[in-house]
Amino acid sequence: MSFPPFTTEHEQFRDTIREFAEREMAPHREEWERAGHFPREIFNQLADLGALGIHYPEEYGGLGLDWWFNCAFIEGLAWCRSAGAIMSILVDTDMATPIINEIGTKEQKEEFLAPMITGEKVGALGVTEPGAGSDVGALRTTAKKDGSDYVINGAKTFITNGAFADFITLAVRTGPEGHAGISLVLFPTDTKGFTVGRKLDKLGTRSVDSSELSFDNCRIPQRYLLGQENAGFYYIMTNFQGERLVAALMANTSMEMAINDAIRYGDERKQFGRPITTFQVWRHTFAEHLTAVEAAKALTWQAVAEIESGRDPTKLVSMAKLYSSDLAQKVMYDCLQFHGGYGFMEEYDICRAFRDTRLLPIGGGTSQVMKEIIWKWHTMGG
Numbered sequence: 001m002s003f004p005p006f007t008t009e010h011e012q013f014r015d016t017i018r019e020f021a022e023r024e025m026a027p028h029r030e031e032w033e034r035a036g037h038f039p040r041e042i043f044n045q046l047a048d049l050g051a052l053g054i055h056y057p058e059e060y061g062g063l064g065l066d067w068w069f070n071c072a073f074i075e076g077l078a079w080c081r082s083a084g085a086i087m088s089i090l091v092d093t094d095m096a097t098p099i100i101n102e103i104g105t106k107e108q109k110e111e112f113l114a115p116m117i118t119g120e121k122v123g124a125l126g127v128t129e130p131g132a133g134s135d136v137g138a139l140r141t142t143a144k145k146d147g148s149d150y151v152i153n154g155a156k157t158f159i160t161n162g163a164f165a166d167f168i169t170l171a172v173r174t175g176p177e178g179h180a181g182i183s184l185v186l187f188p189t190d191t192k193g194f195t196v197g198r199k200l201d202k203l204g205t206r207s208v209d210s211s212e213l214s215f216d217n218c219r220i221p222q223r224y225l226l227g228q229e230n231a232g233f234y235y236i237m238t239n240f241q242g243e244r245l246v247a248a249l250m251a252n253t254s255m256e257m258a259i260n261d262a263i264r265y266g267d268e269r270k271q272f273g274r275p276i277t278t279f280q281v282w283r284h285t286f287a288e289h290l291t292a293v294e295a296a297k298a299l300t301w302q303a304v305a306e307i308e309s310g311r312d313p314t315k316l317v318s319m320a321k322l323y324s325s326d327l328a329q330k331v332m333y334d335c336l337q338f339h340g341g342y343g344f345m346e347e348y349d350i351c352r353a354f355r356d357t358r359l360l361p362i363g364g365g366t367s368q369v370m371k372e373i374i375w376k377w378h379t380m381g382g
Contacts, residue, residue, distance in 0.1 A: 004301045010072045014090045017051060025080035032207035036199065041124070043092065046121030047328030052093050055099055060109050061117040065305050070094070071249060080252035081349055083356035084207030090246050092116060095264045096123030096169045099184065099239045100158040103227040104295050112167055112186055116142035125243075126156045126213065127236060131228065133158075134369045135272035136171065137179040141215060143172035145222065150174075150185060151309025152193075163196050165189055168247055175230040182317065186224040193218040204355035224239070241313055243364040244321040248300045251324035251360050255293050258335040258353050259286060265339060282338060296324040315377040322370035325360035332357045 004158035006014075025047060032038040040069075045051055056062025056364075063069070066075035082357050100113045115121040132138040136173050156162070168187045173183025179188025189195075227235055263286065266277035269377060276282060300320040307315035332354045343350050361367040 003298070004304065005071065006068060009371035010068055013069055014072035014076040014216060017073055018050060018079045020045070020182045021077050021080035025082060029080065029082040029085075029207065029352075030346075032085060033358055036206060037209060037257060038082070038088070038207050042085065043122055044087070044119040045377075046115065052089075052095070052119060053117035056113065056117060060101075060114040067307050069303075071304060074246065074249045075253050077277075078250070078257060079258075081352075082207045083250070083254070084360075085352070086250065087359075088161055088208035090250075090288060091125060092123050094246050095239070096125045096161075096165075096167075098228060098242050099169060099235055100186070100347075103235065104186075104350045105223075107223070107227070108186060114381045115166075121163065121166040124159055124161035124168045125239075126159055126162075126168040126170040131159050134366055136182070136233060139173060139182065139350075141170075141172050143174050143183065143185060145174075148222055150218045150222055150225070152185075152187070152215045152220065154211040154215050156215075158200065158210050159330065160205075160208060162212055162213050163199055163209040168213075169226070171232055171236060174232075179233040181230055182236070183229050184226040184232040184235050186226060187218070187220060191218045191220060204275060204352070204357070204359055206355075207210045217303050226256055236286070240364060241307070242344055242346060244317050245300070245303055245307070245313075247360050247364050248296070248303070248317075248320040248324040251295050251328040251357070252293060252300055254353055254357060255289070255296070255324075255328050255331045257331055258350055259289055261349060262286070262335040262338045265342075276338065280284075285334055285338075289334065292327055292376070293318060293331070296327055298322070299323055315374060316374040318377070321360075321364065322367050322374065325357075326367055328357045328360055342361060 024041065039143070043052065050063050051073055053062030054065050054073055055067060058064045077089065093149055097113055097116050100108060104113065112121065116123055127136060129139050131139060131140065134191040134363050141151045141152065141156065166189055168189060170184055170185050172183055174183040193216040195214045199209045201212050202210055202253035203317040238243050263277060266282065267275050269276050303313050303320045307332065336350050336354045339348060339350055342348055345351060
């Protein structure tokens, strides 16, 4: 058995997505980087390929396929060479909507999940606040019952897709302080009292917005509550597993591309009368990185296998995100260094990749939080 267990269908799907990414997205990556956004039509085009509903039920327009197809999708999408666009798409497909599929009502799935799959609606995930990042239990945005509605007040920050999303899978406080008082609701962004504040000026992933959001007496019907009230912390922690696995997959594909780009560059670029790749120091550096990337991929695939088997993937997913995202910092550093002064120039993809990769050990839970989770699971015998 090969690992990952890619069939011909998996390979064909990855090739289809890669061809789309190279043809429709990659040529515009610099333009999107300068503009701070990319065309919404990309979602519609991906929907036409069936790529927005890979592992969602056919009942709602999805393909009902396994997580290995998701791996193939991310590997193919990487060839657009725009981490911001990739992040935006995966927030929509794998961060804002999995929990809707898992615990949402039929009506909620029809109103939010199905139109996401067709590209009609784009989602965002609203958890992080100015005073509550990795510490989800400290969030302060409130949702108070008033008749048949919730009235929402508060603020969110660093929200990818926040400036143009049609709905937000939103974490709110419906109970007492701490983890036990958190709920998830579905929040349409055309709700009165909702405003988008600053589009934040970021180090990387600049081709998609990260925004500040404000909620001022926003009314939504209580039927938009996801699952049980005050059970939101558990749902968020469950939802994080997919987000963290996506981060590991993104890290692995970006590292492979950066190394291969660097080797091609080094075969052509000469120093002291010979190609840079003939110098032992660099040959050995890339040999070490290639070995480490294979280890990262194997660990990530093992985490995917845990999900496919129905076992709790928390420990392996946390390990995969920790190892892959931290390794990506070393790989990108060396790939940029290998390019010398040209690595510092925006015209080379490594310049952008170096910036973009820095988000991976932060988003979805920092590397330090991953270490705490791994330690907890190990000492508990998980």
